Amino acid sequence: MDVRDCNGTLLAEGDNVQVIKDLKVKGTSSVLKRGTLIKGIHLTDDPDLIECRVEKIKGLVLRTEFLKKA
Numbered sequence: 001m002d003v004r005d006c007n008g009t010l011l012a013e014g015d016n017v018q019v020i021k022d023l024k025v026k027g028t029s030s031v032l033k034r035g036t037l038i039k040g041i042h043l044t045d046d047p048d049l050i051e052c053r054v055e056k057i058k059g060l061v062l063r064t065e066f067l068k069k070a
Helices: none
Strands: 017-019 049-054 057-063 067-069
Touching: none
Parallel strands: none
Antiparallel strands: 017 067, 049 057
């Protein structure tokens, strides 16, 4: 299964990615700002989704279309 970011770059387990757009996080009042660095991603069964941890938010699932490899 190939997991690719918004530019088509291949992503692997443990890669660092960067958010390309401000994203509101459902269930919290937090917003992930453009340029936020996310370290150590985890791949899921769906090639369009990755799992990560950001600041105080654990178990966050993000779509790969809003991420680019750092």
